[in-house]
Amino acid sequence: MLIRPITANDDAAMAAIIRQQLKKHHLDIPGTAYFDSELDHLSRFYQVTADRAYFVICDEMGQVCGGAGFAAYDTHHHIAELQKLYLDPAVSGQGLSYILMEYVMNAAQSAGYQQLYLETHSNLQIALHLYRKLGFSELESPLQKTVHPTMDYFFLKNLT
Numbered sequence: 001m002l003i004r005p006i007t008a009n010d011d012a013a014m015a016a017i018i019r020q021q022l023k024k025h026h027l028d029i030p031g032t033a034y035f036d037s038e039l040d041h042l043s044r045f046y047q048v049t050a051d052r053a054y055f056v057i058c059d060e061m062g063q064v065c066g067g068a069g070f071a072a073y074d075t076h077h078h079i080a081e082l083q084k085l086y087l088d089p090a091v092s093g094q095g096l097s098y099i100l101m102e103y104v105m106n107a108a109q110s111a112g113y114q115q116l117y118l119e120t121h122s123n124l125q126i127a128l129h130l131y132r133k134l135g136f137s138e139l140e141s142p143l144q145k146t147v148h149p150t151m152d153y154f155f156l157k158n159l160t
Contacts, residue, residue, distance in 0.1 A: 001096065003103050006043045006054040006067060013064040014056065015040045018086045025123040031150030032121070033084055042069075042084070051075070053107055054084070057100050065091045068100050070108040073117050074143065079156075080108045082118040085127070097130050105134075109159040116159055117143055119151035131155045 006014065022034045038045040046054035046069055054069030066087030073081035082104065087096055108116055119142060120127050132138070136155035143154070 001060075001065070001099070002058045002062075003055050003100065004058070006046060006056050006069075008041075008043045010056050010064050010067070011041055011043050014042055014067050014084075014086075017064070017066060017088050018084060021086045021089070024089070025121070027121055027123055027150070029150060042067075046071070051080075051111060053104075053111070055100065055103060055107070057087075057096055059091070064088075066096065066100065068104045070104055070111075070113070070116065078112060078114040079117050079143070080111070080113040080115070082108075082116050092126075097126075098134070101130065101134055105157070105159055114158065114160050116157045118155050120153045120155070121150065122152050128153060131157075 018039060019028065019034055022028050022032055028034045033039060042054055046052050052069065052071035054067060056064045056067040059065050068085035069083045070080040071083055073079045085097065085100065105116060118131065134157065136157040139154040139156055141154060
């Protein structure tokens with residue numbers, strides 16, 4: 001497997017994976033990433049500034065199997081937000097989410113962030129397990145007003 005920054009050629013594959021997974025978990029509703037305006041052009045959004053990045057994981061044939069990224073959340077407190085961690089169900093059970101998460105956490109730390117925040121939903125039980133196993137602390141509420149009001153779980157992890 002290869003992890004690399006997203007390109008415009010990856011946009012359609014990642015949008016399809018994200019929408020497929022959200023629909024599978026009954027989250028193809030307003031208030032989720034399913035309706036994000038930048039979803040069909042993720043590469044454009046993440047290549048705008050140095051304080052954000054998105055990475056795709058590809059198989060041996062170069063096919064995009066999933067991705068995850070980060071962007072500034074609270075620059076004053078050096079907090080980034082984990083964004084759009086999704087994998088194609090065909091590669092589930094291979095530990096790729098852990099590999100991708102470690103990559104994103106290291107990249108966020110290299111970008112100067114000290115903490116990584118995330119919002120998720122109770123329907124995404126595998127994601128909840130992943131975040132807890134990686135040492136994220138569960139918060140009672142979002143750190144700030146959330147862009148995705150449907151999310152009902154909030155986590156924070158120190159990167160330093």
